[in-house]
Amino acid sequence: MTDLERKIYRIIYNMSRFRKNPTMDDLKRKTGKDEAAIRKAVKNLLSRNELEWDKEKREWQFK
Structure with missing residues (x-):
């Protein structure tokens, strides 16, 4: 995983914990x-x- 991928993964993970998808x-x-x-x-x-988009729940799933 590159530095940018790791950073994006952490941003998406942290924001999704509070039920907000980053734009x-x-x-x-x-x-x-x-x-x-x-x-x-x-x-x-x-x-x-490493990431998956759940279309029904409209949220990210993490592996």
Whole structure:
């Protein structure tokens, strides 16, 4: 896991504990990266099954 992936994972995890899903603006502000880099990191986390989006509950699931 790269530093950016680890940072995004922690941001999503910590915000979801309080039932709030981070927006792209939240992730851009907290990481200092652009949208393309964030999307790539999230896709990598999803492809390695470290994150999963539950469509019914509309929340992140962590492995």
